[in-house]
Amino acid sequence: MIKIFIPSIDFTGTNKLQLFVLTRPFYTAEGWRNDLKLKERWGIADTFHYTDSPDEASFMLLPLPVNYYVNSGQLKELKAYNLLCLENDIKGFGYISGDFGKAYPEFSQFTYFRMGGFKSQLSDKNHGFPVSLSDHFQKIYGLEEPIPRDKSATPSIGFCGHATDSTLKRGKELLKCVLENGKRFLQNPFRNDWEPLFASAFERWYLLQTLANARDLHCNFIFRKHYRGGVDNLTEQKRTTKEYYDNLMQSDYVLCVRGAGNFSVRLYETLLMGKIPIFVNTDCLLPLTDEVDWKQHVVWVEWEERHLITFKLLEFHKAISNEAFKEMQYKNRKLWKEILTVAHYMKKTGNAL
Template identity: 25%
Template sequence: MRLKIYTDPAYASPVNRMHCAMLIPFLGSEEATFWSEGTNVFDRYKRNGAGYFELTETMDEAEFVVLPSTWHRYLADGTTEIALRFAQKAADAGKRIVVFHERDYDFKFPAKNALLFTPTIEKDRQPNEYALPAWMPDHTNGPAPLREKKERPSIGFCGLVLKPHVKSRIVQFARTSLPYYSERRMGAYSASLKESFQYKFLRAKAIQTLLDHPGVDTNFVLRGDFFAGADKKATANGKTEARKSALEEFLGNLDGSDYSLCVRGIGNYSLRFYEIMAAGRPPLFLDTECILPYDFLLDWHKELVWVPLDQHHRAGQILVDHHARLSPDQFAEQQRRIREVWEEWLSPDGYFRNFYRHFRPQ
């Protein structure tokens, strides 16, 4: 089921010649973030990718054209005209162009022949928009040890929780209520910021909801900065050590909890979600009308402990009811299934192994 794809590295962003994840087995030089750089995140896909895609020599031979860099790369580098020129070249040849965007905000790609793969869509999803995982490492090279079922569910969380104060409330008001600050950013390619900033304090509300529920044991490590403030360290070595310490604390929190709270951040998705899935811990997933990969094949409402948008205030009771329905064997199988879903559909290798299904559903 290999897809025939074509790209031209000459159309990568010239400021930072990095390539989208799909092209790593063929071109290398992936666009890395500090949480993925130097990790095992793409190892398996690098070995197997040539079995999933055939890189053609000419555009005419290909089923799809692939934009060589991520859309975020062109936006950040100020080189969007290069990406749009390549999209037009594909359109002139009668080809659709696959575009990957790997960052928080809901940036649109303004070409009618584009197929946009993105982790975050705030609202009004278009037919040409598909969900993309966040590329997170398999930190432990396998699932966390299986937990045995206890009478009461325990839920963990380790990460940034923003608390309302005067300055943050002013920013939230501006982003959600004032047109100049809420409608456009980065050359008018973004959807409105209004939707993302209305959820600014959702994590704090969810944390308090669970703390208040008498039937839930909580295991929360609440931080005031992203990645425990690692990027604020003065030296590179200080940043590295701080990130390592923060990751170990996060993994310990996963290991010591039955479930893990998953709430969106700035973008309408969660990096933490993919780490939780890789560890084999069932997420308590607070839906915000987000998109998840392969939602046309997977019933995510059944795969996760799903908290609908209008039921966030009942998150604790939903978790208690879910846990009570499980036998000890079902509780263990739930953990195995979460890891299985990550391996098959969300890891880079699994995601790209199934990529053809977006166009050839079975």
């Protein structure tokens, strides 16, 4: 049995969606518990067992984001948890939330999981982590496995999202980066974790225009002027969500490039749907790189080679056979469904001890 210690928190004042997702299989309104049905819902084996005694634990999970402790003046709590791990000779695991790729204080016993951040700027104590998503493929279409599309002579490229050439929007996004770097400079002018200037909505628009201007592609693009279409009621949210996933469903490939943070939610949504991402790598910290060969699941385009995006896509599509094209769709859905999961992360963490 692998026992997990999770520090107690104020459950009455905490939104469960703020919790580190690896702790969620043990979360109840009354506190951390070992509930077999809850574990089964998350796909967690009952061999993983919550304990309130750190001296019998195999490892520790921080319940709240690392940046929450730091930003709320609770750095001493992190130091105390690290000491507790040292005293009990166990490892600790935490999660860094938010868009910006800021480095946070590190401790000898702790490893951090995060979606954002820049691989070249961060230490090896920072590991990539997938975006948590509901299975809209099953929810909307009632399917468990993809219906693979045959390879066509003209590949279909999908995109539905925030992309605009607005000068005002571009200026606002760049200003956010400047202000964030200003805060970091005041904290420590000699730091290494600077936020590169990046206007995500404009850069997406530019890449989409590059693809749209190609002759040998079928482009199925829906441009939004605001994040998630700017909708503010449930009816419109449902409509635009359905429109978004229909766009994925009707495409062979989907453009996936970072947003405000240096990660792409669309990457995981594309895998979820059993489609092939055109992944534009902006020094991303991808999950499970010791286990997953990401270049076997995407059309890989380095940011510095973005001007070659059409060439790289057409080269990939020309080279792949129809059977390999269909198999890749199955493998991408399987990657999301079986590997990029809470259950797999828990198992991998337990096996590494």
